Amino acid sequence: MKFTLSWLKTHLKTDADLATILKTLNAIGLEVEDVENPAEKLGAFKIAKILTAERHPQADKLQVLSVDHGDGNPLQVVCGAPNARAGLIGVFGVEGAVVPVNGMVLKKTAIRGVESNGMMCSTRELELGDDHDGIIELAGDAPVGEVYANWAGLNDPVIDVSITPNRQDCMGVRGIARDLAAAGLGTLNAIIVPEIAGVGPGPDVRTDDVDGCPAFFARSVKGVTNGASPEWMARRLKAIGQKPISALVDITNYIMIDLGRPLHVYDMATLKGGLVARKGKAGEQVLALNGKTYAIDETMTVIADDEAVHDIGGIMGGEHSGAQDGTTDVLIECAYFTPERIAVTGQKLALTSDARGRFERGVDPAFLDDGLSIATSLVMTLCGGTASEATRAGTPPATPKTVAYAPDQCLALAGVDVPFDTQRRILESLGFGVEGESSGIEYQDGVPVSVPVSWTITVPTWRRDVDGWPDIVEEVVRIVGLDHVPSTPLPRVPGVARPTATPEQLVERRVRRTAAARGLAEAINWSFISEKEAASVGGGDWTLANPISEDLKVMRPSLLPGLLSATKRNVDRSATSIRLFELGRRYFKQGERATVGFVLAGEKTARGWQGGKAQPFDAFDAKGEVIALLAAAGAPVGNLQSMGEASAAYHPGQSGTLRLGPKVVLAEYGVLHPSLAKQFGLSGTVVAGEIFLDAIPAKRKSGFMRAPYAPPALQAVKRDFAFLVPETVEADALVRAVKGADKKAIVDARLFDVFTGPGVDEGHKSLAVEITLQPGEKSFAQEELDVISAAVVKAAQKLGASLRG
Incomplete structure (x- = not known):
């Protein structure tokens, strides 16, 4: 919600300065998002008069001007504007001024061999309009030498306030002024509602959809002359980013922003019969003022005549029946539309407008008569014409609570x-x-x-x-x-406070700290994603009936879409090594699932004489992160089984899962499927993983005391075995088989070498495994070690392995 300081003071009588007003707005819950004073960037632009204008000796389309900017020393300026001429008074940028439209700093320069000092400016160059066909022409009495912004009334700060959805009364300048007056910053000026002496009966309007449009008030004004808005109205609208169109259109926009009351003006020459607010019909269409055609259905409220639909009720008018330059007879609509109907219609059509933003919050239902009278008075004042009596169809829900x-x-x-x-x-x-x-x-x-x-x-x-x-x-x-709300501490029970974090929260805390310690940056994404993104990871179970956006419609079934979108934003900002993680929830019909997701993209090693050649991430990097985070979460990583059955989001053959048994999946990881990476605009190798915290078995409660640390009395023994195994045998399967050969003596087993090449049969590979033996009450005898070794070899043979000679 934007407005200027002078606009606010038409409703609020106050001596408070800008800083006090801004501070008070924030204090009463109307958050100030931005404040901008157009005069600040126009301080170096002055009113100047062209004394002479001669043809440029080297260019037919350029002129050499002598410009008086008020200091008594005329300056030579080269100008290409077709309307530049002797006697014209315009706006001149002196040397050193910064042109608002492009940030160019004006300086003395030579143009086609002729020295030029400064620049005569157009409205577009000063960001005061779109006209760039010529330089600004001011009235003959404009004071030469004065700062243009001060003379033109542009020294008027524009305040941008964020209005929460519950404060529909502050969607107009008057509502904001009322709040400031209540806060003691002045007094609220009385609103003047003119009495309209109507001539003849009111227009033929009615409402057949009392659920969507309970009240439809209207008045006609005949004999109007549509033209440009007065300077004061156009200046205020332009200051807040509204483009002035014509007096009739600008009046409706002005009242909407000033009083929070949307209206619409119809050209009566385009209407066939009376207007009715009714439900739409399947197959109907309307060409709206934004130039787009929208399909109507039975859930929408429309304004139609005997032949066609002219208006999407409460959201946007039709292009065919809007006020034009040659309009002479108008019908002013002032209706009340129910917020629920407006919200549903706007979402279905994906159509937003200033009117929708007010109607779906809820405008004042008791302000129809007054709003119609104020609009009619402005039309008659600015455009002339004769007003009819008012037609009041329906009853607004204005009974006070x-x-x-x-x-x-x-x-x-x-x-x-x-x-x-x-x-x-x-x-x-x-x-x-x-x-x-x-x-x-x-x-x-x-x-x-x-x-x-x-x-x-x-x-x-x-x-x-x-x-x-x-x-x-x-x-x-x-x-x-x-x-003024006092800070009062809650009463504290004597003694040591009990822990407040749940076991699940403690696990998430450890995982979050571990991920950060490993160099991953935390991302916090929406829990909602688009239908397309959800489909890319298998589809979502929950679709919102009332989403805030079509891109935030499905409750996420995976953390990957949000992380990949964040990765793309980092890539677009030239990040070369991206390590992101997120701890959040996935949503299914069975409920919420606590999950940790991460994405690694770009280079894992920096280029340079120290780091060597940059290397991309691979599936093993993802597996390392998964194992580290699972360990932080308390998962029994030593008992995990590695299986290559990751979801379709990952690259086949370059991904896998970690499980406790064949059915309990704790994590999946690997290289992202190229098609999924392409969908998010990512190139190169991208690796990712998801850890399903809800699948990790909870630890058994064993009281508050830790078991005492009891190191082994005897030193461990290590033995190495090299096996020839078929290429299809997974190393993880061999390690688990070897470790299970003697569960009492063998406390650990790990793969430390993989070899293919000379000495290894084709279709085979050499896997070297180190086992750790822990003696108990006495050291191992050689005979015991031989028995354990034989058991290890026998266990490996069940997988088709043989001891390498």
């Missing part, structure tokens, strides 16, 4: 002791009606006695977000200031 409220509830709920009379003043200044006594003291036999105070609060029609007494407390505390 009442709430029972005890002012001492403010202290009980918010912890702020606000005097009762202060609460009354705040509520009344916000437009609430307050009935009841302000004092909680009664005199009984001359003795003051405290008694409960109860008020009846009448909620203003523009505050549909207020339902109960806690909302009243919120309003009081918001205006008083959240900084």
Whole structure:
């Protein structure tokens, strides 16, 4: 929501400076996102007069000007504008000025051999419009030498405020001014509603869809002359980014931003019969003002005449029936559309507009008559014409709500002791009606006695977000200031506090710290992804009925889409080594699943004389991260089985899974499938993995005491074995078989060498395994070692392995 400081002061009588206004807006819950003063970037541009204009000796389309910019020393300027001529008063950028449109610094230069000092400017170059056909032409009485921004009234800060969805009343400048007045920053000016003496009956309008459009008010104005808006209105609209179109269109935009009341103006010459607000019909279409055609269905409210649909009710008007330059008779629509219908229609059509943003929050249903009168008065003032009587079809839901409220509830709920009379003043200044006594003291036999105070609060029609007494407390505390809420510590029970983190939270904490310690940066992504992204990882079980965006429609079944999107953003910013992880939830019909995902992309080693040649990540890098994070999560990594059955998101043959038994999958990892990487705009090798924390078996509770550390009394013995095995045999299977040959004596086994080449039969490979033997009460005798070795060889032979000679 943007507005200028001077615009705000048409509603708020205040002496407060800009800094105070901004601070107060933030304090009362209207977050200021940005403040920009156009005059700051135009301070070096002055009003100047062209004294002479001569043809450039070396170019037919250029002129050499003599420009008076107010210091008594005319400057020579080369200019190519077709309207440059002697006597013209325009805007001149002096040497050193920065042109807003492109950031160019003006300096003395030679153009086709002729010296030029500064520049005569167009509106586009100063970002004041789109006109670039010539330089700015000012009125003959414009003061030469004065800073243009000051003379043109551009020294007016533009304030951009973020409005939360519940504050529909602040979608207009007046609502913001009302809040500031309640906060003590001035007084709210009275709004003037003109009385329109209508001539003749009102236009033929009605509503046949009371659920979508309960009320449809309208008035016609005949004999208008449409043209450009007055300078004051155009300046305000341009300051907030609205392009002035014509007086009739600008009036509706101005009232929408000024008072939060959207309206629409129809060219009556284009209408065939009366207008009706009704439900759409399958097969109907409308060409909207944005130039796009939209298909209508039965769930939408439209405005139509006897032949066609002209308006997507409450969202956007049609191109055919909108006001044009030659429009002479208009119908002004001021209707109330239900927020729910507007929201559903806008989402179906993927169509946003300023009107939709207000109607789906909920405009004031009691402001139809006044809004129509104000709009009619402006049309007649700026465009002339004669107004008809008003037609009022339907009844707006304008019955005010009442709430029972005890002012001492403010202290009980918010912890702020606000005097009762202060609460009354705040509520009344916000437009609430307050009935009841302000004092909680009664005199009984001359003795003051405290008694409960109860008020009846009448909620203003523009505050549909207020339902109960806690909302009243919120309003009081918001205006008083959240900084007045005291910080009160909760009572603390004597003794050592019990841990508050759950076992699952402790596991996630360890995993997060381990990932960060290993050089991975944490990413936090949306839990929602698009349908296309969900399909790329197998599809999602949950689709939102009311998504905030079509790209955030499906509850994610995998963490990979979000991480890959983040990876692409890093690649686009020239990151060469990307290591991202995320700890979050995946969503299925069975419930939420705690998961850790990571992506490695780019180079794992830097180029340079120290690091050598840059190397891409591979599947083994992913496996290393998976094992490290599983260990941090408390998984029995020594008992895991490696199987090559990762999901379709991974490259076949370059991916795998880690399991506890054939069915319990703890993680999958590997090189990303090229088609999936391409879908996210990634090139080169990208590796990833997901660890399913919910699949890790919980540890048995063994009390609070750790088992005492008892190192072995005797030194361990290591033995190496080299086996010839078929190429199809997995190394992990051989290691597990060897380790299980004697579960009492063999405490560890690991692969330390893989060899193919001379001395190894074709179709085979040599795998070397180191086993660790731990003696118990006495050292191993040679005969015992021979028995264990024979058991190791026998276990390997079951896989088709033979001891290498």
